[in-house]
Amino acid sequence: MNYLDVRDLHVAYRTAGGEVPAVRGVSFGIAPGTTLGVAGESGCGKSTVALALLRLLPASARVSGQVLLDGEDVLGMRWGRLRAVRWAGASIVFQGAMHSLNAVHRVGDQIAEPVLVHGQATPAQARRRVGELLEQVGLPAWRARSYPHELSGGQRQRAMIAMALACRPRLIIADEPTTALDVMIQAQILRLIDDLVAGSGISMLMISHDLSVLADTCDRLAVMYAGRIVEEGPAGAVFADARHPYGAALSAAFPRVGDPASRRAPRGLPGDPPDPADLPSGCAFRPRCPAVQDRCAEVDPALWPAGPDRGAACVRVLSAEEARALGVPPPEGSDGGGVPAAPAATEDPGGTPDPGGTPEPGGTPESGGDRAPEPEETR
């Protein structure tokens, strides 16, 4: 059974201009002792997901769905229970440790605080535990007496990790844990996280814009776009052979040094992510999609099965029968019996997105069915 199960999570921010959806129906699970990486670019909703898990979002956020931590729904917990779950059930390592540590308190006191609050420890026990934790993350115990500004960026991130470990949580949520660190320091921190998680039974959710780092560190990988998971599966498979055109483009944007295919060939994706307040009809990736089809304007894809233990939110992963069963129109010119997995060959001359071709909304049977099939759970 999964330690964490997130089901149909929605988060919308109330703004002056109305409600803006940031997370639009995200589901995933993490088995004990395994690591899930969530990748995506700015504004895709990945950090909102992280914060929603422990109800750390601002009051302007409206959250619905379920966040089951060991079977218990975090979103429905009373405050007292929630306080106990934060730190001891699950803890967070934030990006930019400079701002997450309090500048006027000694590092050791900050690490000791959750131990004292949650662990019912005496000050002497807490001090011992702090020393243990610091050594566990590769810092000398005397660093407990330092202030955050006396530590380097890498050392601060180690201190943050020590704090996250303080109450022996069963889940660690790491939001961009190595962003803004130099490559060598990043490698040190990733190795540390790897060592701490391996064999400890701790589950981890690691969030990053860097798909290549996640592919290297995590067991499974989810790629988010415009508030949805658009691709999910075993990390290596997703990175090497994405089924969703966005997953493929994002993966290709990280060059493999030494690979002749990426030499003198930087790859990106024209255009920008959609404005969450003004999403296109159908698939949100449609305006930037290199393999867009006419039916993409009508179908809002869900995370459909796309190979062993994988899912992708793209109509192209559906076979003709699956499409028919879901009420998804077949690709143009295929008469319903084509090969949907093949890239758009003839129907679109490419490059010309079709803002004019948007069909009338509501006229398609799948407008309500887009959320019906739940994504395949992780084992």
Place this chain on the structure above:
Amino acid sequence: MTAPAAPAAPDQPAPEPAGPVLSASGLHVTFAGRGGRAARAVDGVDLEIRPGEIVALVGESGCGKSTLARALLGLVRPTSGQVAYHGRPLDYRSRELKRFRERAQLVLQDPSGSLNPRHTVYDAVAEGRRIHNGATPDEQERVAEALSRAGLRPPERFLLRYPHELSGGQRQRVVIAGALILDPEVIVADEPVASLDASVRGEILRLLMRLRDDFGLAALVVTHDLGLAWNIADRIAVMYLGRVVETGTVEEVLSAPRHPYTRALLSVLPEAGQEPQVLAGEPPDPTRIPGGCRFHARCPVLASGRAEAAGVAERCRTEDPGPLPAGGAADAACHWARAQAAGG
């Protein structure tokens, strides 16, 4: 078709090896550090950027790469050594420097920081030209041309927008257009894509390559990202603690690295397909550059005894391998690598 636009007649294989547009020789930049210690940010560097060439200057933060880039543009005066533009030492008198800066432009990282939020795209792009030429009648035409060269097309759509109305990628293109309007010969781009999303990054890098291919624009790209160098650069210089420790073509250095530092950097890349060689400790302090080889205290080759086996361990600890000459063949400032090359 394949050759970058060098000022060469068609079908004539490089009539004369064009001299570098911009070069540094024996360059030192020293800052007064804390407690009276001098920080040797750039500690003896030779570097060349030739016409139509993209050179990547890579290293970790604090290695001196940004200081070196600023010194090449005359923004920081060297403590010793010199910067030359087409072989002529840079003249630091203000009029001369102004003329030089028309030809050599800086493109900064983080476009949100380098654009004035209250200036329109038009103003932001025209500004550099006004400083150098004043407001000329053809200004609007030139702004439009610079925008479309930077990939903002049609330019009319962008002229009156403000930075906050643009995406990160578009802002970076505006910054690049601001450099292009002066028709420079060389640009120095400091982490030009570090703050951009991966999918946008590729588009900006493609733009830099296109500017090189179409207009023969030379570029020094300062970055911590070896993947970026592999993506767009012709040559690469790897910097460590104020020195270039390895240089050569991108293929030579990144496919067959010789310096243990370059090897370690490559090994920790995700998907490197090899055991990561994680160097312990922090990036070192330019106020305390170790004697001997400046990398020796962190060097995995020395630590593992391979330097000893090659008979160079003593030299690693006591003898500075010295600066690398600019523009020559692939080379690494490493006693062990040299012993390997000589032995094999």
